[in-house]
Structures are given as C-alpha cells and as structure tokens.
C-alpha cells in the first residue's frame with residue numbers, strides 16, 4: 603500500500619513538474635495562432651479604422667516576424683532544457699579547494715564559488731542563478747544564454763501580440779464601456795461558462811488578456827535579468843548584495859552570451875563558446891556583502 607502511494611505521489615510529482623512547460627507551450631502556440639489569424643483573416647478588423655487593406659507582402663513580413671520569434675522561443679527553450687547546468691559529469695579539480703569553495707552534504711563533494719545546491723533538481727548547479735518554475739529546471743552557467751534569449755523573444759513576441767490585440771480591445775469596447783464588455787475582458791471564463799458570450803468572443807478576449815498579463819510578467823523578468831547581466835551578478839548574489847565578479851559591460855556580456863555575444867542572441871544555433879569553465883571566476887570586488 604505504501605509503495606502504491608509513493609508510486610502515485612511520484613507520478614503526480616512528475617505531471618506537476620511538466621505542467622508549467624505544457625501550459626506555456628499551449629499558450630505560446632495559441633497566441634501565435636491567434637495573431638496569424640488576425641494578420642491573415644481579420645487584418646484590418648475594421649476597414650474604416652485602417653485606411654488601406656494590408657498587402658500580401660506586408661502580411662508575409664508579419665508572418666515571417668511571428669515565426670522567427672516563435673522559432674527562437676521554442677529552440678532556445680529546447681536547448682535550455684537539454685543543457686544541464688549541474689555539476690554532474692564535470693571534473694571539479696579534485697579536492698583542491700580554494701576561496702569560495704564549499705562542501706555540499708547532499709552531493710557529498712566540494713563545490714566551486716557561485717555554485718549552489720538546488721533542492722528541486724537535487725543537484726549542485728554551476729554559477730546557479732535560480733530554479734525556473736516555468737521550465738522546471740535551474741538556470742546556471744551553461745544554459746543562461748538560452749534562458750536570456752528565450753526571455754528576449756518571449757518579451758518581443760508578447761509586445762507584438764499585445765499591439766496586434768489592441769484592435770481586439772478596440773472592437774470589444776467600441777460600443778462603449780458596458781458592464782458586459784468589461785466583464786468579458788476581466789473574467790472571460792465566467793462569461794463563457796454562464797453563456798453570456800460566444801466561444802469566438804471568449805477566445806479573442808482570453809488571448810488578448812493573456813498577452814497583456816504575460817507581457818507585464820515577462821517584462822519584469824526580462825528587465826531584471828538584463829539589469830543582473832549588466833552588473834555581472836546572479837539572482838542569488840543580488841539577494842545577498844554581493845557583486846564580486848563584475849567584469850564591466852562587455853566582459854559580463856561575453857561571460858553570459860559567449861564570445862559572439864553581439865550575434866548569439868539572434869539565433870541559438872550561432873556557435874558562441876563561453877569563456878571560462880564555470881568553476882573558476884576572476885574576482886574583481888569584495889566577496890562580502892556591500893551593505
């Protein structure tokens with residue numbers, strides 16, 4: 603009975619771990635599908651709002667931009683998930699510990715500076731930033747590039763989708779700010795279940811809402827990580843007010859995005875080897891908290 607319960611718990615745990623990735627994938631593809639539909643079928647939604655019909659070329663430019671962003675989001679997400687940032691399989695240099703090294707009792711090994719144990723991944727992670735609940739994996743030395751690029755294209759994609767969906771808001775609110783239109787935008791699910799709106803109106807309102815909320819959320823994450831990138835800090839170092847590994851703007855960009863930092867964000871397939879090994883870091887400031 604106990605083993606059955608533990609097996610059930612393991613299965614539920616596994617499903618819960620994959621749920622955010624599945625939900626995000628569903629949302630990303632739904633939003634892309636909706637904006638493609640807006641470009642191909644509904645653009646312009648109201649002929650009198652836009653003076654001219656969109657030409658085939660202009661629609662093609664929009665579609666190419668959308669699928670470029672979608673491709674980058676998916677590819678970076680895939681590479682992020684497939685690139686383990688942990689110490690597994692990494693030669694840490696024997697027992698020759700130096701300044702900043704610690705002993706991890708869970709992994710039973712000495713670990714280098716900036717490395718810390720993740721209790722979700724159950725392993726120590728090199729240059730650990732944080733455990734990303736949306737991907738169910740840690741962000742560390744080897745996969746930070748893919749995490750940042752994915753955030754960049756999610757941010758630009760959601761900005762684009764929000765602007766495209768502005769017309770949906772205009773159409774919904776065109777007849778005036780009524781209780782019906784406000785409720786459709788605020789609680790589309792309840793309006794659908796109670797039979798107040800059609801499935802089509804619900805789908806547009808739901809996706810438009812998701813774009814706005816997603817854009818605000820991703821903006822906060824994206825600009826926070828840009829701020830950390832420019833300062834050469836990890837989220838953990840920012841929490842503890844330490845900034846000992848700052849190499850200047852260009853040095854920090856190179857350490858995170860690799861030698862081809864000026865190109866690597868454009869496509870995850872552009873080779874951009876990271877300087878260093880994730881074990882040894884040049885110390886340029888005090889290892890003690892600055893406050």
Ligand SMILES: [Zn+2]
Pocket residue numbers: 706707708709710718719720724725726
């Ligand atoms: Zn550990």
Ligand SMILES: [Zn+2]
Pocket residue numbers: 720721722723724732733734738739740741
């Ligand atoms: Zn983790």
